[in-house]
Amino acid sequence: MKQIPFASILLVASTAAYAEDCPVAPDHSADVSGVIAQIQQAENEQAARALSNKLWEFWTDAPDESAQAVLDRGMTRRNAWDLLGAIEDFDKLIEYCPSYAEGYNQRAFAYYLRQDFEAALPDLDKAIELSPNHVAAISGRALTLLGLERLEEAREALNEALELNPWLSERYLLEPGGPLAPPGQDI
Template structure:
């Protein structure tokens, strides 16, 4: 599962984060700014189970991942990232209520966990609650002002609310913090095109395609090329801004 901190990747496309499909999630499963909770020596197998759950998620074995994360939180009920990642897997399975419960549990354990707010916000986007999502990302950035995924996802929320300029500003910041975030280039490109900046849109989509290709993400690379071909054709309809 390409993770979910970057929810809807318009170029990851599906949409976003009908059912949360693995293709729409893109970003670190574990935010390096929020390391896993320390565990007593007698519980070191919980870390192994967590790592295995992440690997299963990456392979698309979401049910297997949930089973591993279940065991992790049994062994260590305060393992915040286990709740977050179980929430991601459940969201990808369409189990939105359970996913929300996991993100809520993570935040009860650590109310300042920016990554958990961001993940909960991406789920709100999927559920169509853009104002709620915006509030989540604002909170995440209050606790971590340099969290690229929060800026990226806030850009998606702004886009969903029709705030194109605010969306571009957030994509700009996400790219500044993480220059190889292909999804941010792709989404910024489509917003620019909607605003009439065709040359800027083409440049962004070309950059997105380049990065996706370098990452080996063939579907997203092809999608970026398809968008490019579409907007480079004369008198073509403008592609919709996601979400």
């Protein structure tokens, strides 16, 4: 019988205990759905953009002060192009709050900026699993799939994002001549 090192048992036990300390993230699903409905009715891109900013207020509302501090620090590091530092913070956030979608979305964004599309994709999938209407994660998934040159999947993901927010700036990728234009219109 193979023996498991004591340090490994402690790591697993402490990780499980740490994750249990994170409270449930605030449920903003009704608010998000309401804003998405408003975006879909927006008269122009500028109005839709103002509404989209409200979505970020909901998505970045972390479960508690500790999680919020780590999320904010990671986003600040990402904005300063300290991508490895940002990933380190998002790793901590995900370890502490594994059911908080924005931790995965933000880590995916940092991976995306590093052009590590293979690492970004599972995080985006997890963010979408936890928050199915996360327009930014869905459009990020489309861009990541484009980076992986998985064009049909990227086109599908972008169309899914555009169903939620038809004003996304990424919509130009589907226009004739764009990299995700339907086959035959991509020239």
